[in-house]
Amino acid sequence: MSSKNPYLAKKAPVELDKFEAKTRGYRFATKKLLEGIQKVEGKIIDLGSGTANSTLEISSKYRGSDNQVTAVEQGKEAHNLALMKFGLSTIDFSNIEDEKLTGFFLEFRKEAMPLNDRVKFHLRNVQDVDDFFEGKAGLVVGNHLWHWLVKQGVEDKALLAVKTVLNGDGILAINTSSHLMMPVKYDIKDTSIFHHPLMRRFFESLQRKAKERAGLDIPMVEHPEPIFERENLIKKFEAAGFELVEYDEYLISVGHDPETGEDNFREGALMLSNYHMKYHAKNRALYDLGLNDAEMDAIVETARTETLENIGNDLEHQGHIYDVNPKFVFKKRKY
Ligand SMILES: C[S@@+](CC[C@H](N)C(=O)[O-])C[C@H]1O[C@@H](n2cnc3c(N)ncnc32)[C@H](O)[C@@H]1O
Structure with missing residues (x-):
């Protein structure tokens, strides 16, 4: 690869x-x-x-x-x-x-x-x-x-x-991130940004806008296939002379400020719309369909606007998580 x-x-x-x-x-x-x-x-x-x-x-x-x-x-x-x-x-x-x-x-x-x-x-x-x-x-x-x-x-x-x-x-x-390796302690349906209600709504809107504006039927964006697996990674590192001393997973929530511990879900929604919606719409749905940049941007923007218009004060996404970070700590084997 x-x-x-x-x-x-x-x-x-x-x-x-x-x-x-x-x-x-x-x-x-x-x-x-x-x-x-x-x-x-x-x-x-x-x-x-x-x-x-x-x-x-x-x-x-x-x-x-x-x-x-x-x-x-x-x-x-x-x-x-x-x-x-x-x-x-x-x-x-x-x-x-x-x-x-x-x-x-x-x-x-x-x-x-x-x-x-x-x-x-x-x-x-x-x-x-x-x-x-x-x-x-x-x-x-x-x-x-x-x-x-x-x-x-x-x-x-x-x-x-x-x-x-x-x-x-x-x-x-x-x-790494749960976009790339399936976590083992958390269910991806409860934690993935791709299952976040606001992102779900955005992807549905994206499907409608792609159809209306470009006549394209795009599939629903799903949580991506992981690029590696926990057990294989551990085996590879062991074969290279390391031993695993710690494995854990931690959560990063949308709208959760890790410094203060405070939750601000409106800030979280804005983060999703300013960054993740744009990024994932292009990378996971619209690339390779023959659209130019301006056409892609127009579809993403109308879908974003529609999603944000409808959220109002609705904070239904509370409690959902943005990402799980699996972590590995290895020690170099002495022999
Ligand atoms: C997601 S960023 C994380 C940056 C940083 N560790 C942090 O926490 O702020 C990953 C970084 O790894 C760098 N990178 C990826 N592959 C690399 C390689 N083979 N050699 C050197 N840097 C690499 C990228 O250019 C990028 O800046």
Whole structure:
């Protein structure tokens, strides 16, 4: 299997951070991933560090004198944004019109700057980490990364490289999303964004609009087939010289602020409409049907408008979950 990394697109990292500014989702996912790992001996590597949301969580949690953090990212735009957020390059806000995003960057910078002498950013491929990382690491983290390695067909090379850079007791902590691996503790019908009542209503509207505007019959969008399976992943890692020390799953709710613990379902509905409806409509329903971008956008927009017009104050989606994050913590086997 091989597929292009969508985060390499020029605008993708800013979109990722617009989402982060609203949800703190990547930061929260990193925090939950590392919950059971209180102390680390030695250096830490953040693989697929993107725009450094995971890097900030890692460098602020582990502040031991030897816990230097190496962040590895293959996307140039994401790498540059990460440097900016850590105060390692100048800020240029001239083309950022989103106030929430600007505020988020400023707040981020305040927290990250005091840590920036302990973090090194590398514009490199994860699977080549053994070529440039110096010394040995006590912890390697991949927050929302592993599925991309699987899709790019570089998982085996990455596993070998991680094994090479980890020290004898080293830990590898990774997670993914229930869009990509079926959770085992939760029923997908209760948790998946694709079964969210508001998203359901949107997909039905999308079917109607595709018919009216383009004469197309599109199937109902369903929860996607997972790209990997829990047991196979564990077997693969065991064969590569790791043993599983922790498996868990945690929930990320729509409209739930992980920082304050507060629920704001209206904010959740807006998040769904601003981000997920657009993204999943195009990626899961409209691509490959021969429509151009403008036609796709028009169908998505009319369906979105119809869905939002009808929600009014109706918060029927309360209690539904946005995503389940399965997490795996492995230890390098000594023999
Ligand atoms: C979903 S983002 C998560 C970013 C970051 N870990 C966070 O939590 O904010 C995944 C990142 O992995 C990067 N990535 C994917 N495959 C990669 C590879 N083979 N080498 C380096 N980076 C990669 C992507 O460019 C993207 O920035």
